[in-house]
Amino acid sequence: MSEEDFNFLYESTIQKSYQKDEVIFQQGEKSPFLVFLQKGLVKFNYLDTNNKNLILTIVSAPSLLGLANVLNEDINLFSIIAIEDSMGCQIDLNKVKVLAMKNKNFLISLTKLSTDMFRNSIYNVISLAHKQINGRIADILLFLARDIYHSNTFTLSISRQELAEFAGCSKENVIKSLRSLNRDNIIRISGKEIEILDIKKLIKISQKG
The missing domain is CATH 1.10.10.10 (Winged helix-like DNA-binding domain superfamily/Winged helix DNA-binding domain)
Incomplete structure (x- = not known):
């Protein structure tokens, strides 16, 4: 990423602290940002139609959260909740999308990060089934x-x-x-x-x- 592209993203970032059990992304709602998790642990939480809760995976810092919203609609497919007190940096989602459209290598990197992160969720679902x-x-x-x-x-x-x-x-x-x-x-x-x-x-x- 060039210095110009980095500054384009960085100028609108917001530093945030998240307390244990605080919801960072709420399932079913829209989120106008991604979060770069700098410190802490989070869980990917899915609540089914019977109000049964399933933890899809657990993610530790450093990680980029909310990537599904770049490649999909802006509606959160699941909740992301802090397991312990954590620190993160909110990044404007629209700016990420603009940069992804402009920079093919950046888009490829985001896709790889997203794939790597969801691999554990997929393995967990397979484990549950078999x-x-x-x-x-x-x-x-x-x-x-x-x-x-x-x-x-x-x-x-x-x-x-x-x-x-x-x-x-x-x-x-x-x-x-x-x-x-x-x-x-x-x-x-x-x-x-x-x-x-x-x-x-x-x-x-x-x-x-």
Whole structure:
């Protein structure tokens, strides 16, 4: 991106802080901006027609949020909600679209970012459709360790209920699955802290489904 194009976007940006559980993008509403997430974690939340909530994926900073609105209509397909106190920079959506039409390489970059971000959502939907609860929980733990916390030992930023919404099952089933993995010394649980003790066995559970 040229300095001129960068300044074109930057001159209208607004620095924002988001508190835990604050809605950044509301499902079904229009948003006139994208958000460059500089710090924190967010969840992609989808509420179906039966008012059942599903977490599509979790995204950590740095990430560009709201990309679906560049390539699609301006209506948010899902909500994006802060999991923890976060910082972001709002970018005028119309300016992004103008620049995308003008600069082919910029459009290609946006498309790639969007594809990479939604890949995890697609994998999660596939997991929900084809795997049993233990396989889904294994998938989520591996995803959190690899893509969110970048460590096999981490402190969960989400509740057991949110884990259930991510796995597409009940909170009770999540607790039962975690206890089973803990009992088998595949993971260690201490409050909200989780340590993956045997990643090979966890991967095997994920693959077995």
